[in-house]
Amino acid sequence: MAAARKDLLKKVYNMVPPMLESFHKGQLGRVGVIGGSEDYTGAPYFSAMASAKLGCDMSHVICEPGAAAVIKTYSPNLMVHPIMRQSKNAGASETASSISAQVVDMLSRLHVIVIGPGLGRDELMQDTCAQVVAEARRQGVPFVLDADGLFLAQTRPELVDGCKECILTPNVVEFARLAKAKGLDVNDGEPADLCAKLSKAFGGVTIIQKGPADYISNGEHTLVSDGEGGLKRSGGQGDTLTGTLATLLAYRKAYHDGIWDHDGSMSRSETLALAAYGGSAITRECSRLAFLDKGRALQASDLTEHVHTAFLNTVGERKETPQL
Numbered sequence: 271m272a273a274a275r276k277d278l279l280k281k282v283y284n285m286v287p288p289m290l291e292s293f294h295k296g297q298l299g300r301v302g303v304i305g306g307s308e309d310y311t312g313a314p315y316f317s318a319m320a321s322a323k324l325g326c327d328m329s330h331v332i333c334e335p336g337a338a339a340v341i342k343t344y345s346p347n348l349m350v351h352p353i354m355r356q357s358k359n360a361g362a363s364e365t366a367s368s369i370s371a372q373v374v375d376m377l378s379r380l381h382v383i384v385i386g387p388g389l390g391r392d393e394l395m396q397d398t399c400a401q402v403v404a405e406a407r408r409q410g411v412p413f414v415l416d417a418d419g420l421f422l423a424q425t426r427p428e429l430v431d432g433c434k435e436c437i438l439t440p441n442v443v444e445f446a447r448l449a450k451a452k453g454l455d456v457n458d459g460e461p462a463d464l465c466a467k468l469s470k471a472f473g474g475v476t477i478i479q480k481g482p483a484d485y486i487s488n489g490e491h492t493l494v495s496d497g498e499g500g501l502k503r504s505g506g507q508g509d510t511l512t513g514t515l516a517t518l519l520a521y522r523k524a525y526h527d528g529i530w531d532h533d534g535s536m537s538r539s540e541t542l543a544l545a546a547y548g549g550s551a552i553t554r555e556c557s558r559l560a561f562l563d564k565g566r567a568l569q570a571s572d573l574t575e576h577v578h579t580a581f582l583n584t585v586g587e588r589k590e591t592p593q594l
């Protein structure tokens with residue numbers, strides 16, 4: 271393991287809470303994934319499940335009623351809330367304000383939200399999420415924008431400009447769309463510099479540009495996460511990333527809230543970068559393990575099954591936790 275990677279993962283370890291008998295339900299993470307629509311039920315499931323498998327106590331999915339009925343059949347462990355509405359299914363009194371108000375009601379019980387997996391680009395879904403993002407930001411609830419959630423950053427950049435409590439996770443194509451929205455030329459420079467430029471253009475928002483290597487930048491500092499992954503590029507692997515990021519952001523909150531004894535020496539900006547790096551490293555390791563297991567047959571759900579081992583192989587279990 272290269273020295274820089276080892277060093278970074280050791281710091282991620284320091285941010286991960288031990289598992290103590292004194293903790294109560296919810297202290298190790300309450301995550302909400304907003305997405306899931308008529309067309310896509312897998313994406314929010316993979317995201318929420320990855321968060322749970324990384325150790326989050328409570329993983330919620332907030333989605334359309336049609337998607338909710340389906341997602342509930344995938345796993346009884348997830349809490350699924352049929353709050354969101356696509357325009358064509360909305361009643362006369364259901365507006366972005368009335369729907370987002372129900373999601374906002376849940377915010378005080380959530381540590382982190384992920385917006386976008388399987389969300390779609392329907393106008394009412396997008397408007398609802400825009401209002402949720404604005405309120406999450408006001409309340410200081412960290413959020414991850416991915417997939418159709420990135421369409422918000424592309425079309426309404428003011429929602430995220432300058433936000434220091436969020437992570438954007440574009441793939442190559444989504445990165446190019448965001449760059450275009452900010453007037454940047456993706457052919458002008460090395461990937462690490464481009465990621466830093468885009469982050470700066472968003473006022474220092476943390477960006478993970480996914481690809482053969484993941485570039486992570488807040489405009490000031492750029493990390494490269496290039497651990498070996500698998501060779502199958504099936505859809506849905508990005509959802510394991512957003513779920514792992516969500517749990518690490520919940521752990522980050524636990525770290526800053528001081529729910530266990532530690533020296534508290536890491537700043538919020540450092541721990542945000544560590545959550546981003548840790549999520550990327552764990553996801554790539556999941557992909558590597560799943561590919562070893564399944565080869566060409568690998569599907570997104572195979573990553574889900576390797577989240578725990580990937581955590582043990584990269585970050586490692588806390589020494590205080592009894593080893594199984």
Ligand SMILES: NC(=O)C1=CN([C@@H]2O[C@H](COP(=O)(O)OP(=O)(O)OC[C@H]3O[C@@H](n4cnc5c(N)ncnc54)[C@H](O)[C@@H]3O)[C@@H](O)[C@H]2O)[C@@H](O)CC1
Pocket residue numbers: 309310311312313314386387388389390417418441442443481505506507508509
């Ligand atoms: N099982 C599921 O429910 C899944 C749902 N998904 C959802 O599907 C919706 C649309 O997501 P898409 O990712 O298709 O987004 P887009 O509809 O924006 O399409 C992006 C396109 O870029 C292509 N692409 C991706 N990486 C590339 C690269 N490195 N080089 C060149 N082309 C590349 C893809 O093949 C895709 O055609 C989202 O809501 C997403 O969450 C996907 O995450 C896949 C799995």
Ligand SMILES: Nc1ncnc2c1ncn2[C@@H]1O[C@H](COP(=O)(O)OP(=O)(O)OP(=O)(O)O)[C@@H](O)[C@H]1O
Pocket residue numbers: 417440441442480481482483484498499500503504505506507508509511550553554557
């Ligand atoms: N060429 C590659 N080599 C190794 N890992 C990769 C490669 N491309 C992507 N990844 C990894 O796969 C994960 C998902 O990235 P990807 O670019 O597939 O996202 P995505 O297109 O948004 O996925 P999704 O289908 O879930 O929407 C990331 O953790 C990334 O590090």
Ligand SMILES: [Mg+2]
Pocket residue numbers: 416417441508
């Ligand atoms: Mg994606």
